[in-house]
Amino acid sequence: MSIKQFQVTFDCAEPERVARFWCEVLGYVVPSPPEGFATWADYDNSLPPEQRGASFSCSDPTGVGPRLYFQRVPESKVVKNRVHLCVRAGTGLVGDERLATLQAECDRLIALGAAHERTLYADEENESCIVMRDVEGNEFCLD
Template sequence: MAVKQIQVTFDCAEPERVARFWCEVLGYVVPPPPDGFATWGDFDRSLPPDRQGAAFACVDPTGVGPRLFFQRVPEGKVVKNRVHLDVRVGTGLVGEERVAAFEAECARLVALGAVRVRLLRADAYNESCLVMQDVEGNEFCLD
């Protein structure tokens, strides 16, 4: 069976704002607009008023990571995410060196609008991770 590509979809209030945040977090880029449009703004203005600003996407420029798609939904976030992204900044690191890598990345992401939630210290079963929220409150971890 062939490997399938995946796309990670985020429900949100402001798709472009959230997409641009994740571009900065992951080093992703906004893909080119559809044929016939010079910019995404031009494309967006071609849509019916109720569809303008309803979606945005970003992609891994290397083509390795999944496409991220952001879609506007009417309801706000009310409970913890059942699925979240782990941003792997501590791979291969342990102890205080791992935590220091988290703290450095956390500071960068807070400057972009993320919120630090809590540091989960290593125990007998798991290595440390740092729980955060994106610009709309979606949980993710620095792992």
């Protein structure tokens, strides 16, 4: 049997903040709160104090993309990610058109709290891409 679905898990300091950032980046949505709770805040307030704000998730409303799960950890990010997301903003585009599309998406994400790390320009082998950081410093690429 082969696995067809998977979840991407982020270790972070503020799970809801990071989840809501990625909702905006990817067009993902926050699922409905558990039955019996009007809001996630209501649910969170029902938990013991040490568990409040400990996790959050979001998902692709089409059901195609993986669920993203964010869990609070005590340590902060220290080194480069070993795994990162590539946001496919320029698929099928080349040259100046691709770079302009990536830059427009970069500008949109900076307004959401992301940071521009560096732009890698096209060469003989690769098209341009932009390396960025999310609201907690996790690297990701616009390609």
